[in-house]
Amino acid sequence: MPNKRYCWSPGTWPWQARLPSGGLAFAVSCLVALILAVSGDASARPLDEVRASGELRVVVYDDNAPFSWTDASGVVQGVDADLARALAGELGVKANLIARYAGEEVDDDLRSNIWQGPRTGGLVGDVMMHVPMERAFIARNPLVAISNAYYHEKIVLAVQTDAAVPTEPRSMLQPFRAAKLAVQFATVAHYYAMFADDGVYKANINPYLKFETAVAAFRSRENMGLLGRRAQIEAALKGSDGFKLVEPAFDTELRMAWTVGMAVKENSRDTGYAVGNALNALVDRGEVAKIFERHGLTHVPPPVP
């Protein structure tokens, strides 16, 4: 019996439940999931086709380190790539990894990678990795089913070791009334820093178009802090000392933390259920945490609903 925590179905998180009782919705959808998995519902690229073809087509982002990127020899690397390989292994098939560039928004990527295919030609995937799980986002993409949460992304703060940072999480940005803070341009971190606490940090925010440039401008001590996604910061600074990570509390309704999951086509849900079971098995065996560790990251599991 799969670990209930990862029982696959959209609408199972309390904050996206449409039935009066989130608990009831959760139980019913788990039951439906089980029945569908057993009966093997026929659909676009359902599980039996995946198994028959001997491969699971998984789309990952290109140029999205540390989660996925194509290395110099053309091999797709990263957490998402390794996780996809492990998931395919659990299903007894090979992973066919397709690395694609990102469109303007993830909604466009779902169209290109899952339910329609790229406008310029190419295959759709059975599964797409690194899809955010958020109620409004899921609701506006009804042609895909999004679930199989595997990571919780959060905006954190890296500072130079010698920087004095208040221990109170809500006050951790206070030093940037005077010191410089690096952010990636137009990210939620940038936005928050510009406006937090009535804009007192505004003059000290240095936005960089590329995250790598922001990291370089932090390493060089041009900036005392770097505010951004935990995974990116951990990966960029792994193995180096002279900095520490802290978790500020953000006083905002902006999305400063979100859960990362996967998408399958709406009519190929059974593939999603099977991947969900495989994910649970890998989590239980500690394999997922090992994959994150291998890339210098902490595996932060999605919050338990």
Added chain:
Amino acid sequence: MKTWKWLATASALALTVTISEPAFADVSIDDVVNDAKTTADVVSNGLGPQGQRFSPLKTINASNVANLVPAWAMSLGGEKMRGQETQPLVKDGVMYITGSYSRAWAIDTKTGKELWQYDARLPEGILPCCDVINRGGALINDKFIFGTLDAKLVALDAKTGKVVWSKKIDEFKDGFSYTAAPLIVPSKAHGPLIINGVSGGEFGIVGRIEARKVDDGEVVWSRPTIEGHMGMLNGKESTMTGKKNESWPGDLWQTGGGATWLGGTYDPDTKLIFMGTGNPAPWNSHMRPGDNKWSCSRLAIDPETGEIKWGFQTTPNDGWDFDGVNEVVSFDLNGTKAAATADRNGFFYILNRENGKFINAYPFVNKISWAKGIDKNGRPIYIPENRPGDPTKGADGKKGTSVFAVPSFLGGKNWMPIAYSPDTKLFYIPSNEWGMDIWNEPITYKKGAAYLGAGFNIKPVFDDHIGSLKAIDPATGETKWEYKNTAPLWGGVMTTAGGLVFFGTPEGDLKAMDAATGKQLWAFNTGSGIVGSPITWDQDGEQYVSVVSGWGGAVPLWGGEVAKTVAHLNQGGMVWTFKLPKQLAQK
């Protein structure tokens, strides 16, 4: 017997084709500069570098246009049926067009026979934001030059369609592409130059205008559009655009936007290039108090050096995504060297093209909600409550105040070019009457991570139409006539000395209207929507009209209520050429 007859006919036909095989003459820079006056060819985007889209031809006129019939049609073939936004070029019996998916063709203008086809090999997984269109090429010397969706400029041998050179404008992996028709301009210092901008690009890139040599595509100068950035000339730094931080807070000028995605026009009289610039970054205008120059502007540039001679900003501190990229058309306004431009923001601006001084501005759509008008200096008189709110100040904190803004971000006018008739002294503006709910959205996702965005929902302003072609007097702003169209207009306009205005509709009609009254005199349905621009030329004493048909572009990519007016339209890809039957042409 029957077979024999058929063979005889076929070989006679083949013989005819061989005899009239086109000449493939070179296109000189004088041909380009004088294009508006020469009726036998069309060698520039805009039927002349000033972009008036006016032809002195009058063989086809208001009294006989009703008799116009197809001369030939050619399919662009393949499965690649998507928006055809090109404007054909014609030189010595050969038509050159570009098509969706970065393709190009040379066609015999007499028969419609394909002479060559070029298909750019596009990398897998390119993600052009706004359909896979192309807006046309340029002819100079022995080359046909156009841009590709993977952000390259390609020069083909006009005779064979073989690649002479191919230059990367920018990195497609960072979201760059190229869809505009390159502009050809003369220069004393460098000879003829190819002028290109940049399309697309990661949010926060800085727009620029480049001049390249015809022979090898090497960059001669480059001019960034956002103040604080350095220009280049002959491989060295030249001058800074504007003054750093003059109209931008902090370091935001470094990621200021201002993409130059629609190409430009050239005025041989003042020897200036006119180019428009896109919206500033980031979306949320509350993050960048100030005018944010030169985003949402028109720039006049010296082709010799790439220096900015003047700039005029249509939407300072843009908060509605009113790109300022629309074309600048040079014309004579009662002896003043003027230029006109119909902006996304719904106002039709008349400027002095020698110095960029503001002359006047008139609304060219029926409703404008974001500004009360334009003051005597050319600045919008904003209506502050109709600026999308700051999400951090929103009542629910989840999104900023939503406002209904008219026009929508697709503009009172989008990319589709206007036309000017020196005969009627009227501008013909293909416009759209639509608005949008717009709010600043703190939760949009890019590459799986939370980013900032803006939410849009486009809505028609009227129940019965969105598209509106208006004839407007640039001296008074008076609308002389209006044609209303159910679906949004998305193709260019042409006017002729025959007293006619030609334009296409998404419903598929190529229409001819009386230039003075707006009365419809002729229409022909091409079988798919028209989003390209018509041309006309004469050959062996006959006047031809051509347009490329094929529905697509940005409109079908947007949902909401607008989608209802276009959902039933079919894809296509066909060049249509029309003429008068000989016996009727004399009338």
